[in-house]
Amino acid sequence: MPVTEQTTEATLFDKLGGADAVASLVDRFYERVLKDPELEPYFRNVSTEKLRTMQREFFSAALGGPVEYAGRPILHAHHDLRITLALFQRFVRHMFDTLAEFNLSEPDVYDIISRLNMYTNDVVSAGLGLVG
Numbered sequence: 001m002p003v004t005e006q007t008t009e010a011t012l013f014d015k016l017g018g019a020d021a022v023a024s025l026v027d028r029f030y031e032r033v034l035k036d037p038e039l040e041p042y043f044r045n046v047s048t049e050k051l052r053t054m055q056r057e058f059f060s061a062a063l064g065g066p067v068e069y070a071g072r073p074i075l076h077a078h079h080d081l082r083i084t085l086a087l088f089q090r091f092v093r094h095m096f097d098t099l100a101e102f103n104l105s106e107p108d109v110y111d112i113i114s115r116l117n118m119y120t121n122d123v124v125s126a127g128l129g130l131v132g
């Protein structure tokens, strides 16, 4: 058997339902985030339109879709924001709750969440030692 095997398995991007589904995932997710009194203040001076565009791109790419993320590295976009681990977990929890509205299997939901968790150290300031 060859070491690298061709796979025909659908990407998470496909399983979610493609570009339109990612767009509505991001929109519904941000509704939750912006309703959360602990997270909302972080987004007050941010163009949510631009953020949504970047997030759509980021999620499409992170889920294996045919899109390149052209935004700033996640570490650079967050390193001045003083985001704690608890806030990061709230953010991911909102994504978990949003994913429940979509027609995904449990393993696929956990796969998506674990892809987000890979960015913990890039988003959480305490992990960087740059602020204190």
Ligand code: HEM
Pocket (backbone or CB within 6 Å): 039, 042, 043, 046, 051, 054, 055, 058, 070, 071, 072, 073, 074, 077, 078, 081, 083, 087, 088, 091, 116, 117, 119, 120, 123
């Ligand atoms: C896995 C977790 C996260 C991912 C994947 C993520 C992803 C992103 C992306 C793709 C951008 C756009 C970067 C750009 O404009 O070039 C962004 C910006 C931003 N994120 Fe996150 N984010 C995460 C967690 C968080 C959390 C927990 C908060 C707040 C508590 C947050 C607050 C922000 C803010 C305020 C901006 C705009 C920064 C600016 O324009 O200067 N993010 N994020």
